[in-house]
Amino acid sequence: MASPDRPQQPDARRTAAAAAAAAAGEGAVAAPLPAGSTSPALLPPTERFAARTAGMTASEIRALFAVASRPEVVSLAGGMPNLAALPLQSLASEVAELVDVDGMTALQYGSAQGVPQLREQICEVMREEGIEGDPNDVVVTVGSQMALDLLTRIFIDPGDVVLAEGPSYVGALGSFAAYQAQVVHVAMDEHGLVPDLLHDALESLSRRGITPKFLYTIPNFHNPAGVTLAHERRPQILDLCRRYGVMVIEDNPYGMLGFTGEVHPALRSFDPDVIYLGSFSKTFASGLRVGWALVPPLVRDRLVLAAESATLCPPSFTQMLVSRYLSHHDWRSQIKTFSENYRERRDAMLAALETYLPEGCSWTVPDGGFFVWLTVPAGVDTKAMLPRAVTARVAYASGTGFYADGFGSRQLRLSFCFPTPERITEGVRRLAAVLEAELDVVRTFGTPDRPELKRGSDNPAPDTT
Amino acid sequence: MASPDRPQQPDARRTAAAAAAAAAGEGAVAAPLPAGSTSPALLPPTERFAARTAGMTASEIRALFAVASRPEVVSLAGGMPNLAALPLQSLASEVAELVDVDGMTALQYGSAQGVPQLREQICEVMREEGIEGDPNDVVVTVGSQMALDLLTRIFIDPGDVVLAEGPSYVGALGSFAAYQAQVVHVAMDEHGLVPDLLHDALESLSRRGITPKFLYTIPNFHNPAGVTLAHERRPQILDLCRRYGVMVIEDNPYGMLGFTGEVHPALRSFDPDVIYLGSFSKTFASGLRVGWALVPPLVRDRLVLAAESATLCPPSFTQMLVSRYLSHHDWRSQIKTFSENYRERRDAMLAALETYLPEGCSWTVPDGGFFVWLTVPAGVDTKAMLPRAVTARVAYASGTGFYADGFGSRQLRLSFCFPTPERITEGVRRLAAVLEAELDVVRTFGTPDRPELKRGSDNPAPDTT
Numbered sequence: 034m035a036s037p038d039r040p041q042q043p044d045a046r047r048t049a050a051a052a053a054a055a056a057a058g059e060g061a062v063a064a065p066l067p068a069g070s071t072s073p074a075l076l077p078p079t080e081r082f083a084a085r086t087a088g089m090t091a092s093e094i095r096a097l098f099a100v101a102s103r104p105e106v107v108s109l110a111g112g113m114p115n116l117a118a119l120p121l122q123s124l125a126s127e128v129a130e131l132v133d134v135d136g137m138t139a140l141q142y143g144s145a146q147g148v149p150q151l152r153e154q155i156c157e158v159m160r161e162e163g164i165e166g167d168p169n170d171v172v173v174t175v176g177s178q179m180a181l182d183l184l185t186r187i188f189i190d191p192g193d194v195v196l197a198e199g200p201s202y203v204g205a206l207g208s209f210a211a212y213q214a215q216v217v218h219v220a221m222d223e224h225g226l227v228p229d230l231l232h233d234a235l236e237s238l239s240r241r242g243i244t245p246k247f248l249y250t251i252p253n254f255h256n257p258a259g260v261t262l263a264h265e266r267r268p269q270i271l272d273l274c275r276r277y278g279v280m281v282i283e284d285n286p287y288g289m290l291g292f293t294g295e296v297h298p299a300l301r302s303f304d305p306d307v308i309y310l311g312s313f314s315k316t317f318a319s320g321l322r323v324g325w326a327l328v329p330p331l332v333r334d335r336l337v338l339a340a341e342s343a344t345l346c347p348p349s350f351t352q353m354l355v356s357r358y359l360s361h362h363d364w365r366s367q368i369k370t371f372s373e374n375y376r377e378r379r380d381a382m383l384a385a386l387e388t389y390l391p392e393g394c395s396w397t398v399p400d401g402g403f404f405v406w407l408t409v410p411a412g413v414d415t416k417a418m419l420p421r422a423v424t425a426r427v428a429y430a431s432g433t434g435f436y437a438d439g440f441g442s443r444q445l446r447l448s449f450c451f452p453t454p455e456r457i458t459e460g461v462r463r464l465a466a467v468l469e470a471e472l473d474v475v476r477t478f479g480t481p482d483r484p485e486l487k488r489g490s491d492n493p494a495p496d497t498t
Numbered sequence: 499m500a501s502p503d504r505p506q507q508p509d510a511r512r513t514a515a516a517a518a519a520a521a522a523g524e525g526a527v528a529a530p531l532p533a534g535s536t537s538p539a540l541l542p543p544t545e546r547f548a549a550r551t552a553g554m555t556a557s558e559i560r561a562l563f564a565v566a567s568r569p570e571v572v573s574l575a576g577g578m579p580n581l582a583a584l585p586l587q588s589l590a591s592e593v594a595e596l597v598d599v600d601g602m603t604a605l606q607y608g609s610a611q612g613v614p615q616l617r618e619q620i621c622e623v624m625r626e627e628g629i630e631g632d633p634n635d636v637v638v639t640v641g642s643q644m645a646l647d648l649l650t651r652i653f654i655d656p657g658d659v660v661l662a663e664g665p666s667y668v669g670a671l672g673s674f675a676a677y678q679a680q681v682v683h684v685a686m687d688e689h690g691l692v693p694d695l696l697h698d699a700l701e702s703l704s705r706r707g708i709t710p711k712f713l714y715t716i717p718n719f720h721n722p723a724g725v726t727l728a729h730e731r732r733p734q735i736l737d738l739c740r741r742y743g744v745m746v747i748e749d750n751p752y753g754m755l756g757f758t759g760e761v762h763p764a765l766r767s768f769d770p771d772v773i774y775l776g777s778f779s780k781t782f783a784s785g786l787r788v789g790w791a792l793v794p795p796l797v798r799d800r801l802v803l804a805a806e807s808a809t810l811c812p813p814s815f816t817q818m819l820v821s822r823y824l825s826h827h828d829w830r831s832q833i834k835t836f837s838e839n840y841r842e843r844r845d846a847m848l849a850a851l852e853t854y855l856p857e858g859c860s861w862t863v864p865d866g867g868f869f870v871w872l873t874v875p876a877g878v879d880t881k882a883m884l885p886r887a888v889t890a891r892v893a894y895a896s897g898t899g900f901y902a903d904g905f906g907s908r909q910l911r912l913s914f915c916f917p918t919p920e921r922i923t924e925g926v927r928r929l930a931a932v933l934e935a936e937l938d939v940v941r942t943f944g945t946p947d948r949p950e951l952k953r954g955s956d957n958p959a960p961d962t963t
Contacts, residue, residue: 075740075771076794081711083677086652089803113607121601129594136586140783142578175640175809182808186676187551207807211651212548246546275540306540318605320814329541338554342672343647343808344640348816349785 085191088210107460109447110428112256112403114315115378118370120362127357135353143349145341146333147173147325151356155325158359159311162288163302166309166327172336173347177286177312177324181249182208183339184282184308184326189214194245196234198226200406200435200444202256202284205249209437216437217245223397225262226250228269235277247280247308253297254287254402257435257446261297261400271304286312286324289368291401292376301327308332313355315403316368321351375403381454382447385461391468396447403450406432408443409468412475415445418467427463550656553675572925574912575893577721577868579780580843583835585827592822600818608814610806611798612638612790616821620790623824624776627753628767631774631792637801638812642751642777642789646714647673648804649747649773649791653711654679659703661713663691665871665900665909667721667749670714674902681902682710688862690727691715693734700742712745712773718762719752719867722900722911726762726865736769751777751789754833756866757841766792773797778820780868781833786816840868846919847912850926856933861912868915873908874933877940880910883932892928 102108131139146152152168159166174180181204189195191213197205199218209216217238219231231248238245250270252262262270274281283300291297301309312324328336340347358364382405386396393410407429409415416431430448432441447464449457567573596604611617617633624631639645646669654660656678662670664683674681682703684696696713703710715735717727727735739746748765756762766774777789793801805812823829847870851861858875872894874880881896895913897906912929914922 075736075745075769076796081653081745082800083651083653083655083658085655086800086804089652089800089807091803116602116605119601119605121597124601124605125594125597128597129590132586132590132593136584136589137581138785140581140584140589140785142779142784175813178810179808186548187554188546188548190548190550193548204807204810207803211804211807271540280540280546304540314607318815319607320603320605322809322811322813331541335547335551335554338556338672339551339676342554342669342676343644344787345643345669346787348640348787348813350783350819351813351815354815 085211085213088213089207090210106423106426106428107452107456107463108428109382109449109452109457109460109464110430111451112448113451114319114403115371115374115451116318118367118374119318120367123362124358127361128354131350131353131357139350139353141349143346143352145346146337147171147347148349148352148356151323151352151359152325154356154359155311155327158364159299159301159309159327161365162285162296162299164299164309164327165305166301170327170330170333172326172328172333172340173352174324174326174340175344175347176314176319176322177284177310177326178204178208179340179343180310180324180326180336181205181282181284182211183336183343184247184328184332185209185212185214187332187335187339188246188280194238194243196231196245196248196279197437198250198255198258200257200432200441200446201249201437202251203430203434205284206435206437209249214246218436218438218440221255221258221260223260225252225255225260225266226270228266228273231270231273235273235279239277244277245279247282248274249282249284250300251284251286252288252300253285254290254399255404256287256402257404257430257432258406259397259399259402259404260406264298267298267300268303271300271307275304280306280308282308282310284310286310286315287402289316290372290375290403292372292379293400295400305329316371317355317358317364321355323347323351323355372401375401375450378449378452378454378457379405381457382449382461385458389462389465391465391472393472394468403448405447405449407445407447409445410472410475411443412479413468413471414442416442418471421470422464422467425463425467427460427467429464550676550678553678554672555675571888571891571893572917572921572928573893574847574914574917574922574925574929575895576916577913578916579784579868580836580839580916581783583832583839584783585832588827589823592826593819596815596819596822604815604818606814608811608817610811611802612636612812613814613817613821616788616817616824617790619821619824620776620792623829624764624766624774624792626830627750627761627764629764629774629792630770631766635792635795635798637791637793637798637805638817639789639791639805640809640812641779641784641787642749642775642791643669643673644805644808644812645775645789645791645801646670646747646749647676648801648808649712649793649797650674650677650679652797652800652804653745659708659710661696661699661710661744662902663715663720663723665722665897665906665911666714666902667716668895668899670749671900671902674714679711683901683903683905686720686723686725688725690717690720690725690731691735693731693738696735696738700738700744704742709742710744712747713739714747714749715765716749716751717753717765718750719755719864720869721752721867722869722895722897723871724862724864724867724869725871729763732763732765733768736765736772740769745771745773747773747775749775751775751780752867754781755837755840755868757837757844758865760865770794781836782820782823782829786820788812788816788820837866840866840915843914843917843919843922844870846922847914847926850923854927854930856930856937858937859933868913870912870914872910872912874910875937875940876908877944878933878936879907881907883936886935887929887932890928890932892925892932894929 152171155171156166185208189212195214195216199220219234301307309327396405396407430446432444617636620636621631650673654677658679660679660681664685684699766772774792861870861872895911897909
């Protein structure tokens with residue numbers, strides 16, 4: 034079958050070393066080589082990657098996880114839920130029964146949209162926040178991250194504008210970058226996204242003939258800002274978006290983890306056209322990766338097609354486990370238990386911040402969720418400070434990772450979800466010492482005149498002092 | 499906070515009906531409306547979807563599942579593995595122990611690249627087909643579909659050319675379409691992809707200055723064609739791709755499900771630059787959605803970043819369950835058991851085809867996997883025939899779904915993986931009757947002159963008669 038001019042087998046059996054060497058330069062030869070000459074490598078040079086791939090960069094937080102996971106370091110960086118309160122033993126028998134009774138279904142392919150019974154239960158969960166959803170409009174995804182990524186896939190052309198709070202969730206910024214969206218941040222205050230600033234952003238974009246594709250917002254216990262959108266602002270923001278023809282994607286992974294018992298009405302409860310993202314990662318178990326999107330029918334059909342080409346279908350096994358958990362366990366009081374653990378940790382962190390932090394620091398006071406957003410005195414660069422903090426055995430997430438535009442050099446995110454209250458107190462104490470040392474340097478040598486610091490310093494960040 | 503010219507709450511509380519009505523026309527207003535006027539809907543008109551979304555269309559097979567799942571219909575359409583042989587009881591205790599012993603890890607977020615121990619075991623599995631892989635180069639994904647989708651994401655710019663066998667896997671064509679790739683099919687014969695035809699395709703593309711991004715190929719027990727790439731062709735194909743600077747993505751979900759005991763050396767075993775896709779969906783359980791990619795380091799780092807923005811991380815729970823299964827169960831003899839079940843069903847199908855099919859039909863004879871590819875006599879359109887077949891209580895997958903270019907109207911895929919041998923025989927008998935009826939029409943009224951039929955009829959399809 035082989036045409037005569039083609040070098041045969043011996044040349045085909047190549048070592049990894051030879052391949053690597055070849056890959057260095059000869060990857061993309063378009064024309065055939067003279068017979069017998071060395072074959073180039075199969076591996077393409079970097080420039081053969083898609084344009085969008087250039088936008089994929091490791092998040093600052095991700096780079097941190099390795100270091101921060103050393104036992105001697107108090108990590109206030111990650112967003113891992115605290116699972117200590119989970120009833121492992123009853124879950125063990127639950128999952129055993131799942132395999133015994135429904136094994137042939139749980140271990141088999143399912144529908145791309147997700148297990149029907151779970152979609153009904155998801156609507157029951159959403160009813161807690163005033164949402165009347167139809168199970169047919171729910172699409173189950175591998176964590177709500179997948180829903181966000183697929184919605185970006187079906188809506189974003191390269192260069193499209195997306196509105197997001199400043200700061201915003203790092204995983205959302207990652208997906209927006211992966212699809213070459215242009216992110217325009219709108220600032221928050223202690224009551225969340227500021228309608229007037231949203232109006233200004235929409236107005237100035239519309240003067241330039243730009244209609245953003247959607248507003249991505251986290252109304253409750255914001256990641257990373259820790260603030261919650263005031264109730265009276267919710268209809269105002271929806272109304273603005275309606276008038277400027279901008280969709281709204283509401284991401285609500287922490288909504289049920291409030292500390293005051295107050296229920297915050299979902300944006301989706303005001304308007305059935307809001308695209309709503311939910312997740313069991315914080316209210317049950319993140320390792321199952323079960324999240325969802327509630328979307329209008331017009332969006333649903335395309336979202337399901339996108340989901341099908343992304344994974345064929347989400348795992349039946351984890352979906353059916355969540356479904357059994359919701360049927361057989363008191364999931365509402367389990368969420369209360371989680372919230373109490375997190376409130377205890379939030380209290381420890383706020384007390385420690387009051388006690389230890391130097392003058393000129395300010396921070397948000399979250400009523401739920403996982404995070405406090407800290408603004409440090411002028412002259413301190415939280416990204417530059419991070420290695421010194423880790424050396425002092427405390428880790429945090431520096432602020433610039435939560436902006437698409439280089440802002441945030443004077444901010445950082447502290448998470449209180451995972452460590453014990455004692456560890457949190459110790460971590461903040463260590464952080465305070467590192468900040469004091471930074472401030473000594475600033476006092477001695479003055480504020481370095483670095484552009485990103487300038488931008489960081491007039492960054493309208495949440496401030497409660 | 500609200501600016502005076504803005505309508506307030508009452509207007510924001512809208513019914514789904516009002517929203518739908520508004521969505522019909524007023525979705526994308528760029529300038530603010532006069533105060534008090536009706537707000538347009540949040541939902542955008544269709545044209546606000548991304549350009550790539552137009553390429554997302556429901557697969558013919560997917561549309562089938564609903565109908566074909568009726569009990570009275572013998573479905574030879576789906577590709578669902580037969581899980582009857584799985585040791586459910588020991589799996590039940592296995593998964594219970596997983597929660598008991600490792601619950602805090604299994605239910606928690608993990609790394610984007612996948613569970614380290616599983617990546618080591620995956621290398622052990624790949625060694626069965628002659629692959630020497632490094633666990634650091636393995637990326638675990640939610641089924642190998644996700645690996646394929648993400649590789650397309652990082653390599654394909656709109657309009658890029660991808661080479662694939664004709665016919666090819668419908669899920670691959672879906673991902674290629676979702677990223678606006680242009681698929682060029684290369685025909686197979688009973689020994690798989692034909693090197694001379696690949697050479698012709700590469701040569702004619704290169705004369706037009708086009709270097710395809712990659713060749714997507716399923717060397718073993720092809721889906722849907724059922725053929726296996728001859729061993730001597732493997733290095734020839736790699737050599738051609740090297741010389742034209744074309745990457746190779748080897749998709750091998752069925753490789754271990756052979757009926758002859760013969761081991762087919764993976765393309766990856768000839769060249770470490772081949773990108774290899776594997777899956778536990780057919781060798782263990784598809785409902786866990788655990789697949790993987792083995793990639794060169796240059797590709798790995800970008801693939802992990804893409805995976806992170808797609809799902810943050812694959813489910814720890816299902817990965818750790820697969821890992822335990824591989825450690826504690828004799829997975830090799832479990833695969834043997836699966837293969838024997840499938841061989842028995844393959845034999846039933848081949849016998850029935852010989853017995854019942856009319857003159858002028860030809861089909862492939864698979865040595866493993868799930869599928870037989872059938873070519874019907876000129877004048878019969880398998881897509882047009884499908885509703886009549888389902889009425890006769892037999893379902894198949896019509897050929898056009900496996901081509902990106904409208905070919906395949908004279909072909910169809912028969913899967914023998916799921917039904918019992920008796921049902922398979924009955925299904926083929928029903929199909930034969932439907933074919934006879936179609937041929938009567940053709941004999942009476944002649945061959946209708948439909949273009950897709952023309953194209954279908956000079957489609958070089960596998961033929962063993």
